[in-house]
Amino acid sequence: MTSASSSFGCSCFLLKAKGGGGLRVRFRAAAAADAMRTTTSVDFDDDGQKVLTVARVTKILRTESKSHPTFYPSRRIRNDEMRYSSDVFQFSGEREAFAKTQSRFERRFFADLKDVESEIENVSSVDLNVFLVRWNATFVPAKLVWLQNIALNWPFGDVDIERKDILHKMGETTKFTYAALFRTMKRLATEKKLTIPVAKIEGQTKMTFDEEGELSSMEENLSLVNSVNSNRVRNKRIARDLLEFLDTRKPIGMDYKSYDEIVEAKVDIYSVPGMRALDVDGMEDQQGQIEDVTTVLGFMTLVVLSFGVGIGSWYFEALRKDALMQKMLDADF
Numbered sequence: 001m002t003s004a005s006s007s008f009g010c011s012c013f014l015l016k017a018k019g020g021g022g023l024r025v026r027f028r029a030a031a032a033a034d035a036m037r038t039t040t041s042v043d044f045d046d047d048g049q050k051v052l053t054v055a056r057v058t059k060i061l062r063t064e065s066k067s068h069p070t071f072y073p074s075r076r077i078r079n080d081e082m083r084y085s086s087d088v089f090q091f092s093g094e095r096e097a098f099a100k101t102q103s104r105f106e107r108r109f110f111a112d113l114k115d116v117e118s119e120i121e122n123v124s125s126v127d128l129n130v131f132l133v134r135w136n137a138t139f140v141p142a143k144l145v146w147l148q149n150i151a152l153n154w155p156f157g158d159v160d161i162e163r164k165d166i167l168h169k170m171g172e173t174t175k176f177t178y179a180a181l182f183r184t185m186k187r188l189a190t191e192k193k194l195t196i197p198v199a200k201i202e203g204q205t206k207m208t209f210d211e212e213g214e215l216s217s218m219e220e221n222l223s224l225v226n227s228v229n230s231n232r233v234r235n236k237r238i239a240r241d242l243l244e245f246l247d248t249r250k251p252i253g254m255d256y257k258s259y260d261e262i263v264e265a266k267v268d269i270y271s272v273p274g275m276r277a278l279d280v281d282g283m284e285d286q287q288g289q290i291e292d293v294t295t296v297l298g299f300m301t302l303v304v305l306s307f308g309v310g311i312g313s314w315y316f317e318a319l320r321k322d323a324l325m326q327k328m329l330d331a332d333f
Contacts, residue, residue, distance in 0.1 A: 050129075050213035057131050057207070058123040071106065072207060072215050074099045079210065083217035087225040088266045089251055101252055108248040113139035115148075129209040136202045138165060141241055144196060147184075151194045159192045165200035166238065170227060173234045173273050199241035222246075229268050239272040 064073045082098040084091040091101055110116060116139035124132050140148055140163075151159040188194050206219040224242045227233050243263070250259045269275060 050209075050211065052129055052131070052209055052213055054123050054125050054131065057133075058120070061120055061123065061133065071102055071205075072218065074102055077215050079214050079216050081216075084220070085218075086220040086249060087222055088246060088263050089249060091251070104252050105249055108250070109137075112248050113137075113244070114142065114145050115140045126206070129211075129213065131207045131209075133205045133207060134202075135205065136200060137245070138163065138198045138200045139245075140196060141199050141237070142244060143240075147194070148196055151188060154188070154192070156189075157192055159188065159194055162193070162195045163198045164195055166197045166235070167200050167202075170224075170233045170235050170238050174237055175274065197237070199238075199244065201242065201245045225267055228272065231268075231271055233272050236272050236274045239269055239275055242267070243269065 060073065060076065064076070065071060077095055077099065080095055082091070082093065082095055084098060084101070091098060116137060118135060118137040121134040121136060123134075126132050148161065151161050184194070202223045204221055204223075206217075207215060208217045210216045222242070222245070224233065224238065228239060228242065233239055246263055246267070250256065263269070
């Protein structure tokens with residue numbers, strides 16, 4: 001699935017939810033089809049060195065790495081030694097060891113991120129056999145999966161779900177309010193429409209090929225890491241999206257505690273206001289007003305009326321348990 005957006009723009013995806021839980025995707029046309037029709041020829045310089053073209057690299061990534069186009073296909077990596085680096089991790093070693101690392105990254109990418117989609121935005125040549133691949137990945141944040149599931153299983157007819165990223169709000173300080181959540185649920189109930197504020201990760205991967213035209217190194221960088229470390233991110237929802245994505249990049253054999261320490265050392269995540277506070281992601285109040293008791297009661301009534309007393313009580317119990325779990329995590333239990 002493709003989307004057109006600037007670094008701080010908004011990519012929109014339209015989906016159709018069926019009452020039975022099915023999902024049909026309606027997406028806007030993009031230029032991917034044109035890229036697949038480009039040439040795959042390889043040129044040679046005066047010394048007989050293979051010179052790869054942007055068109056060839058683009059086609060390989062888009063046609064052979066459909067499942068995760070931010071990586072070069074493992075079967076095409078023939079160098080005995082490979083180098084890989086990211087914002088938080090470095091690897092240098094044998095091809096087989098790198099293949100296992102890459103496989104682990106790709107597997108966790110799809111297993112851990114909900115409804116994840118990735119695309120190549122652009123491939124450019126920055127030097128002889130050196131290419132810069134700009135890409136993005138979008139997914140439903142873990143703490144918003146319940147909201148999408150409600151829409152996908154809405155008992156009163158089809159629901160139109162719009163996926164929209166919130167990168168343009170990275171500089172805004174956010175906080176959870178029941179008023180905003182109430183408006184979201186009210187729109188779902190009365191208009192059968194739901195906007196899901198999806199996570200969007202933008203990155204670039206520098207791929208270097210040797211004189212034989214074989215990949216020798218990859219350098220991956222995420223734009224949000226630079227934004228966080230430059231103190232430009234004030235939105236904790238976006239900061240948590242970044243952490244959720246970085247979890248999929250945990251190396252083989254490293255425990256989560258050690259990996260978390262590395263991430264915290266490389267990414268100034270606690271510079272983002274409220275990172276240790278309880279929040280329901282993406283549901284900030286546009287006016288910044290504190291909701292009153294009437295709004296809270298209205299929200300509770302809507303949930304109970306929509307799903308019945310049993311499911312309504314189950315939902316609020318889930319919220320309570322989530323709050324307790326968050327408090328334990330914040331207290332470093």
